[in-house]
Amino acid sequence: MIDYCLLNFRVRGDHSGKLVALEKGEDFPFEIKRVYYIWATDRDIIRGKHAHRALEQVVICTSGSCDFILDNGRERETVHLDNPEQGLYIRNNIWREFTNFSDDCVVMVLASEHYDESDYIRDYETFLKEVATKDYC
Ligand code: TYD
Numbered sequence: 001m002i003d004y005c006l007l008n009f010r011v012r013g014d015h016s017g018k019l020v021a022l023e024k025g026e027d028f029p030f031e032i033k034r035v036y037y038i039w040a041t042d043r044d045i046i047r048g049k050h051a052h053r054a055l056e057q058v059v060i061c062t063s064g065s066c067d068f069i070l071d072n073g074r075e076r077e078t079v080h081l082d083n084p085e086q087g088l089y090i091r092n093n094i095w096r097e098f099t100n101f102s103d104d105c106v107v108m109v110l111a112s113e114h115y116d117e118s119d120y121i122r123d124y125e126t127f128l129k130e131v132a133t134k135d136y137c
Contacts, residue, residue, distance in 0.1 A: 003094065007088075037062075037109065059081065072093070
């Protein structure tokens with residue numbers, strides 16, 4: 001089983017439209033230290049292709065749709081994101097790739113830490129070796 005989940009956000013909305021507010025606490029798992037967003041990516045491009053040693057992230061497709069491929073070194077799973085009311089919560093040591101971007105896709109990522117290149121594992125073989133040493137079961 002891959003260690004991820006989809007968070008269902010509380011939507012505050014009325015006749016004027018919808019709004020989601022995210023703060024650490026009941027609705028959100030960590031203190032947000034960094035936000036970035038990705039858009040204008042062609043459908044067939046594969047982004048990501050990395051894992052993080054410690055970073056946790058929540059990924060929200062705020063517009064359009066895309067696919068997230070998650071890999072824990074033993075299994076792979078594809079999660080389709082197309083709903084701004086949900087967030088994909090990905091913890092550390094998960095290889096991720098994202099692709100199949102719709103033209104209107106905007107992906108917003110909320111991260112638990114500041115940007116730190118040394119937290120990235122960008123080579124898949126290195127990732128497999130690192131997760132294998134942490135595979136206690
Ligand atoms: P990268 O993580 O490789 O993007 P993706 O996985 O979406 O394809 O990042 C692309 C570039 O942006 C890379 O040079 C690092 C830089 N970057 C930052 O400077 N700060 C950030 O918070 C992020 C996520 C990336």
